Amino acid sequence: MSTPKMPETGLETPPDRKPARAARMNPEARREQLVEQAAEFFSENGFDAGTRQLASQLGVTQPLIYRYFKSKEDLINEVYRMVYVGQWQDEWTSRLRDRSLPMQDRLIAFYRSYCPAIFNRRWMRIFFFAALKGLDINARYVARVAKRILHPIADEMRAELGIDSAAPITRTEEELVWLMHGAVFYQGIREHVYRTVDDMDYDFGLRMAVDLYLVKARDLVARAVANAEDGKPDPSLVHPPCQATRKPPSRPWQ
Amino acid sequence: MSTPKMPETGLETPPDRKPARAARMNPEARREQLVEQAAEFFSENGFDAGTRQLASQLGVTQPLIYRYFKSKEDLINEVYRMVYVGQWQDEWTSRLRDRSLPMQDRLIAFYRSYCPAIFNRRWMRIFFFAALKGLDINARYVARVAKRILHPIADEMRAELGIDSAAPITRTEEELVWLMHGAVFYQGIREHVYRTVDDMDYDFGLRMAVDLYLVKARDLVARAVANAEDGKPDPSLVHPPCQATRKPPSRPWQ
DNA sequence: GATATTATTTATCACTCGATAAAGATCAAG
């Protein structure tokens, strides 16, 4: 970068040394631009990064920010709102509940829509910055995923398996869905948090994860629900039934 | 907390108002205490948290830190060294390679040793703080896991399946191990980063994840290796071969 | 073209940060 960092105002900029006053924008556009760029900026540098650096990246001066947001926290909250709730699609839940399709198709289709929505640098990194700060916005998002995605899945899985029970989701069922979700989600972590890969293809992983869930649910859910209704403990969650001590005779999987 | 935050010097502390000078310690002990507490402190508050707050938490004044560490960065590096390399066990690799046990037993045993080692607030949170900062210490840890854990696993899996090939690990094999690892690891994230659960029992999840890997590896590895040797593309990574769908799902929703 | 409006900048404040130097307090050796 040899050019002296000029904002793209579209005006002719003779070899001036001065930073060139930023073009005047209408307030709504400027505000939107600020939130947009702030999301990009904070997702890269964390929320502790300075407002001066953010402003300079936009080609404006720092106090301008405070004409549009009463505080830095206020700006950050706008970023949250845009990145989090702005991305949520209510169809996710309703389509997961559409029993005209087999469970496998619904799950695969869901993750094919969900992954592209959140597997980007901005979403992923802001999510973890917020999580580490212990912000409630993050806790609420996780709760939302559990309530609107994972629990419906567990619910639908009972139906798919022909289990008719009004009993609340057992711990086994909950952990099983989280396991599938975690396997898929971890791909996004590798790409955008670790930054270890940059050409990740999520499709393989999500198919594997969905398969894991379907197979294991078929194995475990019926028993877990039955036991729960009898007041007995969750068999799959108790410590290993002398798991894998000597030979592999006991129980080969599958 | 009604007590006025006194350092446990073991001395009688009359109702003094003054902060009570910190007890004199021998340098090695003090230094160790600083690193120890710094790990705790930074893992909770992030590396941008101030040295004054850290010092006050120890009952000492801020400049004391600089008698033991030439800079904040220096202190942080000591924290890294303790938390990261200090926890690593070389046995992990050697035990994974011990072919006197079936693969399933080795994997379960590994994760039963690995999870307790890293699934604690300190390790998990420092790991993600460092990852988001893009610190090389983090990239190097991920590379270490890949090289000393995941690649050996993929390698051993070939042996378990009776595949004798010197060909490098295919993408399918690599992603499969990462998928198992991610499913297990995500449990730690839920507990210590999201802080959504506090009584997580990792055993159920790791058994499921290991099973997933074993089953899918049996399915896919042989073909992936054979294709790689023929120069053909990885079949499991190309987009779904009309994935087990009954209806032609005109298209998955956007 | 003159005037009012307002988007943007300059200047600045109070505060916190990491870091340094000098003074003070504690301990061991004589």
Added chain:
DNA sequence: CTTGATCTTTATCGAGTGATAAATAATATC
């Protein structure tokens, strides 16, 4: 007790932070 060494504190610096007020410059309106 005296002296010297060193662990700890007080005092302070310069740089950077979020935020505010006043000055400037571009636009809109008459």
